[in-house]
Amino acid sequence: MRRLTAVVAGRCPRCLDGRIWRGLFSMNEVCPVCGLRFEREPGYWTGAMVASYALGVPILVVLIFLVWLVTRWDVTFVLAVADGLFILVAPLVWRYSRIVWLHLDWLVDPVRG
Numbered sequence: 170m171r172r173l174t175a176v177v178a179g180r181c182p183r184c185l186d187g188r189i190w191r192g193l194f195s196m197n198e199v200c201p202v203c204g205l206r207f208e209r210e211p212g213y214w215t216g217a218m219v220a221s222y223a224l225g226v227p228i229l230v231v232l233i234f235l236v237w238l239v240t241r242w243d244v245t246f247v248l249a250v251a252d253g254l255f256i257l258v259a260p261l262v263w264r265y266s267r268i269v270w271l272h273l274d275w276l277v278d279p280v281r282g
C-alpha cells in the first residue's frame with residue numbers, strides 16, 4: 170500500500186519518500202532523500218516506453234468511449250477528438266510511465282546500499 174501511494178505521488182522506489190520529478194518535465198538525477206540514481210544505465214528509460222504503452226492505450230480507449238458517448242459522432246471524428254484530448258494528458262502518461270517503470274524495475278531488481 171505504501172508503494173502504491175509512492176507511485177501515485179511520484180516518489181522514489183527505494184525510500185518511497187524522495188521526489189522523482191522536480192518539475193513538470195525535469196527529473197532529479199538522484200533521489201534527494203536516499204541518493205538512489207534513477208537512470209541506472211544508458212538506455213534505461215526504454216523500459217518506460219512499455220509502461221507508457223500500457224498506461225496510454227487504456228486512457229485513449231476511455232477517451233474514445235467518452236467522446237463517443239457524449240457526441241455519438243462518426244468514428245473518424247471521435248478518433249480525431251479523442252487523439253486531440255490524449256495529447257493533453259500525454260505529459261502525465263510520460264511522467265507516470267517513468268515512475269511505474271522505476272518501481273517495477275525496483276521490485277524485480279532492487280539496488281541496495
Ligand SMILES: [Zn+2]
Nearest residue numbers: 181184200203
Ligand atoms: Zn529515495
